Amino acid sequence: DAKTTQPPSMDCAEGRAANLPCNHSTISGNEYVYWYRQIHSQGPQYIIHGLKNNETNEMASLIITEDRKSSTLILPHATLRDTAVYYCIVRVGGNTDKLIFGTGTRLQVFP
Amino acid sequence: DAGVIQSPRHEVTEMGQEVTLRCKPISGHDYLFWYRQTMMRGLELLIYFNNNVPIDDSGMPEDRFSAKMPNASFSTLKIQPSEPRDSAVYFCASRTGTANSPLHFGNGTRLTVT
Numbered sequence: 001d002a003k004t005t006q007p008p009s010m011d012c013a014e015g016r017a018a019n020l021p022c023n024h025s026t027i028s029g030n031e032y033v034y035w036y037r038q039i040h041s042q043g044p045q046y047i048i049h050g051l052k053n054n055e056t057n058e059m060a061s062l063i064i065t066e067d068r069k070s071s072t073l074i075l076p077h078a079t080l081r082d083t084a085v086y087y088c089i090v091r092v093g094g095n096t097d098k099l100i101f102g103t104g105t106r107l108q109v110f111p
Numbered sequence: 112d113a114g115v116i117q118s119p120r121h122e123v124t125e126m127g128q129e130v131t132l133r134c135k136p137i138s139g140h141d142y143l144f145w146y147r148q149t150m151m152r153g154l155e156l157l158i159y160f161n162n163n164v165p166i167d168d169s170g171m172p173e174d175r176f177s178a179k180m181p182n183a184s185f186s187t188l189k190i191q192p193s194e195p196r197d198s199a200v201y202f203c204a205s206r207t208g209t210a211n212s213p214l215h216f217g218n219g220t221r222l223t224v225t
Contacts, residue, residue, distance in 0.1 A: 036214075041218075042216075042219075043204070043217050044216050046213030046214060099214060100156065101154035103153055
């Protein structure tokens, strides 16, 4: 599976959009981009995934560049409860067996 | 939907003792995963099951670790004998058999081996 690179930490003001980048320059054509987050003391939580088109759900938007070598997770109006570690993972589509989590980005939302 | 249920929430034991962690996946989910999380190594996949059958246990650190899934609604992860380096948070997760279905994680068991 392709490796991902994320900044170790980011800050965001409450109410503003949080844009979390992820580089996956070695991604293959059949690999999906998945995002999970982990709030302190809880298990990871699924956010969103996509292949090449931009995706949006009730939690976030996922923007994937045309060459698919990078993507951005957007939380449109960050709240204090969005403070968490965000993981970007690439995996061959179909079965999400063996999702491998990297070190992620620690997002701190401040008042 | 009660989500993935893990027990106990916390476990403190002495080195050399046997430890059993338990997981109840979401009803109807075909896949079950065991992960371990430490500060040093992050989230590591230990083993996963499909329809109660172990598919890949390459992440199990050594023979002291074993996992079973006797039926679709229950799985155990056992460590015998336990060692201080086994101290970690152990997560169980499950998902359906549908392509790209997301993993649903429990809230973990925090294991401390003294």
